[in-house]
Amino acid sequence: xxxxxxxxxxxxxxxxxxxxxxxxPHAGHAMSAHEPSTPxxxxxxxxxxxxxxxxxxxxxxxxxRHGEYVDxxxxxxxxxxxxxxxxxxxxxxxxVVIVIHEIFGLTDWIRGVADQLARDGFIAVAPxxxxxxxxxxxxxxxxxxxxxTKVIRTLTPEYVDAALDAVREYAIKLPAANxxxxxxxxxxxxxxxxxxxxxxPALNAAVVYYGTSPQDTAAYHRITAPVLGLYGGDxxxxxATIPTAQENMKKLNKPYDPHVFEGAGHGFLRQQDGxxxxxxxxxxxxxxxxxxxxxxxxx
Numbered sequence: 001x002x003x004x005x006x007x008x009x010x011x012x013x014x015x016x017x018x019x020x021x022x023x024x025p026h027a028g029h030a031m032s033a034h035e036p037s038t039p040x041x042x043x044x045x046x047x048x049x050x051x052x053x054x055x056x057x058x059x060x061x062x063x064x065r066h067g068e069y070v071d072x073x074x075x076x077x078x079x080x081x082x083x084x085x086x087x088x089x090x091x092x093x094x095x096v097v098i099v100i101h102e103i104f105g106l107t108d109w110i111r112g113v114a115d116q117l118a119r120d121g122f123i124a125v126a127p128x129x130x131x132x133x134x135x136x137x138x139x140x141x142x143x144x145x146x147x148x149t150k151v152i153r154t155l156t157p158e159y160v161d162a163a164l165d166a167v168r169e170y171a172i173k174l175p176a177a178n179x180x181x182x183x184x185x186x187x188x189x190x191x192x193x194x195x196x197x198x199x200x201p202a203l204n205a206a207v208v209y210y211g212t213s214p215q216d217t218a219a220y221h222r223i224t225a226p227v228l229g230l231y232g233g234d235x236x237x238x239x240a241t242i243p244t245a246q247e248n249m250k251k252l253n254k255p256y257d258p259h260v261f262e263g264a265g266h267g268f269l270r271q272q273d274g275x276x277x278x279x280x281x282x283x284x285x286x287x288x289x290x291x292x293x294x295x296x297x298x299x
Contacts, residue, residue, distance in 0.1 A: 095298025105140025
């Protein structure tokens, strides 16, 4: 399947060993979470899209959906994984989506994405994979963004998989869950999402936002879930790994649907007002793709 290069339009209103070793390409949009954005955030907010980093805290506070922190036990570990869980407002049971955070850890923005997934009908669970890694036993909040980016590099692929397995097992057994599960990750978490698809055969769907693809070709043989890839056109480091996934998934007759959004940068969903409008155009297309994909595979 050919990579799709997409120009924005109005929308509806990676290898496992790399997890602990990949370079840090995130400095640019990390800064945007704390400084005023240019241009200013549009006055009209699209409720069908997740908030960007600047609006996430307010969106969470205003949300009518039930969100709570839970501690999920990991077999063989004395440290539970603190996990943000948000429930949709619906009568029937829902599919579960695990939200894997960026290199910055579990932030308000990731919680805002989880809340939007719940608004769209899914039980969203966002684990803090830095739980217990702070100097006083805390997680992402205690570490802060700068330290989180350092500590996250010490996480082994085995630890990440074990934590995600525990969170998935907890979530699919919730009374409101229908037993289906998917995963979505961003940046570092996008790489982790693709890697998790290679190691969890019971996964029903995986979405990769601007994360690198597995470079170990043997890993693709283990994938059973369809994979959706969403990438910024101005992100050569990540985009250079797409052909490996295309070639191997096609060879094995496994679904992989990559979309590259022209002009958008790395981290476009977090920094929606960046790249002179290209990031917002990418967001307006990528999020509907995400929801349609999960609705198809988690029903």
